[in-house]
Amino acid sequence: xxxxxxxxxxxxxxxxxxxxxxxxxxxxxxxxxxxxxxxxxxxxxxxxxxxxxxxxxxxxxxxxxxxxxxxxxxxxxxxxxxxxxxxxxxxxxxxxxxxxxxxxxxxxxxxxxx
Amino acid sequence: xxxxxxxxxxxxxxxxxxxxxxxxxxxxxxxxxxxxxxxxxxxxxxxxxxxxxxxxxxxxxxxxxxxxxxxxxxxxxxxxxxxxxxxxxxxxxxxxxxxxxxxxxxxxxxxxx
Numbered sequence: 233x234x235x236x237x238x239x240x241x242x243x244x245x246x247x248x249x250x251x252x253x254x255x256x257x258x259x260x261x262x263x264x265x266x267x268x269x270x271x272x273x274x275x276x277x278x279x280x281x282x283x284x285x286x287x288x289x290x291x292x293x294x295x296x297x298x299x300x301x302x303x304x305x306x307x308x309x310x311x312x313x314x315x316x317x318x319x320x321x322x323x324x325x326x327x328x329x330x331x332x333x334x335x336x337x338x339x340x341x342x343x344x345x346x
Numbered sequence: 347x348x349x350x351x352x353x354x355x356x357x358x359x360x361x362x363x364x365x366x367x368x369x370x371x372x373x374x375x376x377x378x379x380x381x382x383x384x385x386x387x388x389x390x391x392x393x394x395x396x397x398x399x400x401x402x403x404x405x406x407x408x409x410x411x412x413x414x415x416x417x418x419x420x421x422x423x424x425x426x427x428x429x430x431x432x433x434x435x436x437x438x439x440x441x442x443x444x445x446x447x448x449x450x451x452x453x454x455x456x457x458x459x
Binding site: 238266274275276278281322324326331333334335336337338339340342 | 378380382387388389390391392395397398435437439446447449450451452
């Protein structure tokens with residue numbers, strides 16, 4: 233069965249420090265991968281998505297970047313964190329076509345920027 | 347573009363009460379519709395889905411019917427439990443190739459014993 237992992241689960245970082253969040257998927261090949269951010273008490277904001285290795289689409293211009301170095305690995309990065317980067321970061325994967333097309337989410341990473 | 351509208355929360359119910367969370371959508375063609383649930387501190391879990399008009403998705407006592415004529419996909423449960431306290435997200439996937447999922451803002455449900 234397919235599973236999705238996110239690392240770390242919780243992170244506290246000072247303003248101006250770098251960031252690297254990792255997402256890995258098991259049990260599937262060539263998934264579409266997504267990064268979302270959820271501010272406290274808010275809905276989902278799509279940040280990036282990827283349809284294949286090295287292919288990244290950005291939905292919101294900001295100081296974050298994403299990379300997909302391997303088929304089942306998706307990384308979210310920042311060179312210098314801002315206070316506004318605090319939130320709950322969710323990785324998601326999507327496979328299937330037509331009526332089977334469904335999106336599944338990882339457990340999330342809670343990021344607090346101080 | 348495609349969009350999803352959900353009733354604003356929070357919704358507070360007593361245990362064993364009937365639950366309805368409204369969801370309406372705007373989309374061309376025949377989108378697939380989904381309900382996701384997010385328990386505190388966790389990611390979103392797929393609760394149920396429906397892929398064509400008049401389909402009923404159901405899971406864990408929850409159900410929702412795809413109503414094309416009213417562009418709605420309301421979530422219902424006959425008797426809620428304290429453990430159902432969570433945030434519920436309605437979502438759609440457009441029928442055109444390559445479209446991303448579109449999520450509603452979420453509705454927080456609190457069930458009191």
